[in-house]
Amino acid sequence: MKSILALFALFLALPVAAAQLTIELDHTSKTWQTEDLLKHPDAQTVHIVDDVSYKRSMTYRAVPLAVLLPGLQTENHLQAIALDGFAAELSAAPLLETHGARAWLAVEDPTDPWPALAADKPSAGPFYLVWTNPQAGHISPEQWPFQVSGIKQLKTVAERFPALLPDPKLSANDPVNQGFALFQKNCLACHRLNGAGDAQVGPDLNIPYNPTEYFSGDFLKRYIRDPQSLRRWPQAKMPAFAAGVLPDSELTLLVGYLKHMAGRKQQP
Numbered sequence: 413m414k415s416i417l418a419l420f421a422l423f424l425a426l427p428v429a430a431a432q433l434t435i436e437l438d439h440t441s442k443t444w445q446t447e448d449l450l451k452h453p454d455a456q457t458v459h460i461v462d463d464v465s466y467k468r469s470m471t472y473r474a475v476p477l478a479v480l481l482p483g484l485q486t487e488n489h490l491q492a493i494a495l496d497g498f499a500a501e502l503s504a505a506p507l508l509e510t511h512g513a514r515a516w517l518a519v520e521d522p523t524d525p526w527p528a529l530a531a532d533k534p535s536a537g538p539f540y541l542v543w544t545n546p547q548a549g550h551i552s553p554e555q556w557p558f559q560v561s562g563i564k565q566l567k568t569v570a571e572r573f574p575a576l577l578p579d580p581k582l583s584a585n586d587p588v589n590q591g592f593a594l595f596q597k598n599c600l601a602c603h604r605l606n607g608a609g610d611a612q613v614g615p616d617l618n619i620p621y622n623p624t625e626y627f628s629g630d631f632l633k634r635y636i637r638d639p640q641s642l643r644r645w646p647q648a649k650m651p652a653f654a655a656g657v658l659p660d661s662e663l664t665l666l667v668g669y670l671k672h673m674a675g676r677k678q679q680p
Contacts (some may be wrong), residue, residue: 430522431538435563437603439483446538449519454479458516458544464556464581465529465536472518472542480517492541492557493607498623500557500601501569506549513549518542534559552658553651569596571657573608575678578669591669598653605673609679613649624667624676633663
């Protein structure tokens, strides 16, 4: 065990190496090297206030993500895959915005590496999706994937994972369907439900039990607001969803979707 820990510590101490990022769209695919992105004609130095991952202001060399997504349409869908199994489901529309909340691909320079995210952890590199003016677009923490290894265009979540769908008899604007949209935005990057999804970080939220079945009263909402206030341990990864990110009205819709799906269990 000591030898394994020593090797892990050595790995963390190694200098950051150049990396590559493949962006796969339906009509084109391109692999970018760190050096090429750092020298990209649209690369800029961006200042991020209250960085979601570092919990402080940060400065990055970054490229507007929209310029790396040629031909993508606002109705399209992307997935950003991280080295740890985090799979962020991303609607294309906010990624293509050039005003208000704007998405950037931050690129870690091997000669000037970013700080570690925490003790005994690596940095957010080699690539990190960050946002300027995120409050203008109601951007959630799950839309800030770090340690990104690839970005690919996929069919929508509903098309790929029918086990996530609410009762088809419900109208499109039913609160449960509104909650489903919020689940995709805020939860699916880490969690599966009914075994459906690509994430490998958090537990399934319906099999064997849905959290609405074992969190009584308002405890589930309190847990989503601040997981560490109810369950605290050093390895905890779930972020807190403050009211500024997930307003009370949306939190109620999200919990409503989960409660609805407790009655629609499907074994994976």
